Amino acid sequence: MNKKITIEKKVLSENDRLAAGIRRKLSEKKIVALNLVSSPGSGKTSLLEKTLKALNGKLNMALIAGDVQTENDADRLKKAGGKIVRPVITGGACHLDAKMITRVLDELDLDEVDILFIENVGNLVCPSSYDLGEDMKVVLISTTEGDDKPLKYPSMFRRSSVLIVNKTDLLGLSNFDIEQVKKNARTINAELIVFELSCLKETGLEAWYEWLKDRVTAKKGR
Amino acid sequence: MIKNGEYNGCVDMHELSVAMEIIDIVEKEAAKRNLKRVEEIALKIGALTGVDPEALRFAFEASTLDTPLAGVKISIENIPVRGRCLSCGKAIEVKEFVFICPYCGAGDLEINQGEELDIAYIVGQ
Numbered sequence: 183m184n185k186k187i188t189i190e191k192k193v194l195s196e197n198d199r200l201a202a203g204i205r206r207k208l209s210e211k212k213i214v215a216l217n218l219v220s221s222p223g224s225g226k227t228s229l230l231e232k233t234l235k236a237l238n239g240k241l242n243m244a245l246i247a248g249d250v251q252t253e254n255d256a257d258r259l260k261k262a263g264g265k266i267v268r269p270v271i272t273g274g275a276c277h278l279d280a281k282m283i284t285r286v287l288d289e290l291d292l293d294e295v296d297i298l299f300i301e302n303v304g305n306l307v308c309p310s311s312y313d314l315g316e317d318m319k320v321v322l323i324s325t326t327e328g329d330d331k332p333l334k335y336p337s338m339f340r341r342s343s344v345l346i347v348n349k350t351d352l353l354g355l356s357n358f359d360i361e362q363v364k365k366n367a368r369t370i371n372a373e374l375i376v377f378e379l380s381c382l383k384e385t386g387l388e389a390w391y392e393w394l395k396d397r398v399t400a401k402k403g404r
Numbered sequence: 405m406i407k408n409g410e411y412n413g414c415v416d417m418h419e420l421s422v423a424m425e426i427i428d429i430v431e432k433e434a435a436k437r438n439l440k441r442v443e444e445i446a447l448k449i450g451a452l453t454g455v456d457p458e459a460l461r462f463a464f465e466a467s468t469l470d471t472p473l474a475g476v477k478i479s480i481e482n483i484p485v486r487g488r489c490l491s492c493g494k495a496i497e498v499k500e501f502v503f504i505c506p507y508c509g510a511g512d513l514e515i516n517q518g519e520e521l522d523i524a525y526i527v528g529q
Contacts, residue, residue, distance in 0.1 A: 187437055189523045193425050193447075276418055308418035310454050311521065336501035337454035370501050372511025 197312055200280035204287060204315025213244075214297045214397045217314050219338060220322035221331070222304030225348040227255045228381040229322065229390075230299055231262040236391055238263050241398055242294045246270055246286050247301045248278040255301060266290060277308035280315060296398045306335035317397075318343035325349045326356060329363040332370055339370045344377070346390070351380040422455060422521070423463040427473060430526055439528035444477040446527075450520035451485050451498075485518030 192198060208215050218226045227247070234243060244266035247256040256269035268286045270278060283300065292298075300316060302309040310319075321342035323331055326349060332339040339345070345367050347360060360378065367374055377393070379386030426445065434442050449455050457480045468474045485498035491510035498518070504511055 184443055184527050184529050186525050186527050187433065187439075188525045189429070189433060190525075191429060191523050193422055193429065193521045193523060195429075196425065275421065277421075279421070307454055308421075311418070311422070333501065335454075337452055340452060340501070340503070368511065370503050372503065 197280045200284050201313035201315040211292050212401050213295050214401050215316040217300045217316035217319045219302045219309045224322040224324040226301050234262045234264050241296045243297050244295045245299045248303045276305045279312045283314050306338045310338040320344040322346045325352045325358045329358050332367040336370045345374045347378045350378050351383040419459040419463040423467050442528040444527040446479040446524040448481045448520040448522040448524050450483040450518040452518040453521045483520045487513050487515040
């Protein structure tokens with residue numbers, strides 16, 4: 183005879199358990215952890231390159247660069263002066279998960295680290311479900327994309343704390359309306375902190391750097 | 405994943421990894437309860453999860469071919485996004501991902517459902 187068995191278990195409970203472990207470990211070491219997400223080509227790696235160069239010597243930064251197939255992004259970040267850069271090749275999977283991050287963190291010496299950047303796989307759908315133990319998700323959008331992207335990928339914008347609009351040097355060359363993108367994003371998440379910048383022309387980056395430094399100061403409680 | 409000989413993007417990959425987790429949990433539970441056969445798996449999917457129910461069904465079917473879980477009925481309860489406006493205190497339902505209170509226009513909402521991605525129950529013998 184058939185019987186009904188109540189389970190009431192989260193499907194991603196194993197990922198959530200590992201993410202909680204990561205969060206605990208990073209919190210003990212007072213490390214700020216940011217999970218960078220966007221479509222492919224919005225400028226996650228470029229932003230991290232600039233950030234590494236600008237804050238080198240001021241903050242100790244570690245990076246985990248997720249990629250579906252290559253180590254190209256990690257190589258770029260090493261060239262930009264990243265001392266602790268680890269590639270994670272997902273082998274076809276479209277997102278990083280907590281198991282991958284746990285494995286990498288076990289090999290890293292985190293004692294001197296102030297801030298950990300996790301560059302997720304370029305994708306606005308899948309990474310939103312996988313908690314990596316980060317403090318916040320930072321979502322990037324560039325001005326060559328549609329300004330309705332927040333409406334198309336609401337989960338990601340809802341779960342992010344920071345929105346970075348990159349490639350502002352190209353504003354006016356397409357029908358991307360920066361006010362519209364902010365309005366769309368805030369419809370989904372009124373609390374979003376927004377930065378407008380151009381990695382290529384190096385404008386608007388100072389506010390981002392200051393925000394990062396403030397996060398580290400707040401975390402260290404000094 | 406490959407479908408009709410073409411790489412069809414990663415949406416299915418996402419649902420595929422979700423399907424694999426479901427299979428793992430259900431297999432363990434079935435073994436624990438000495439079930440010879442699982443007939444049904446009931447899921448709750450919140451609108452905020454970004455998980456597409458049809459893609460998940462497809463991924464589940466594809467991953468259980470020629471396994472004891474092949475042909476299992478998947479029941480899905482879609483959970484809407486609901487909560488409360490912290491400004492005016494009214495209960496609200498968020499439609500179309502507009503997280504703005506329909507009564508007072510405030511954006512500070514307390515969301516208390518819609519994030520579910522749960523296995524509610526299984527039926528078997």
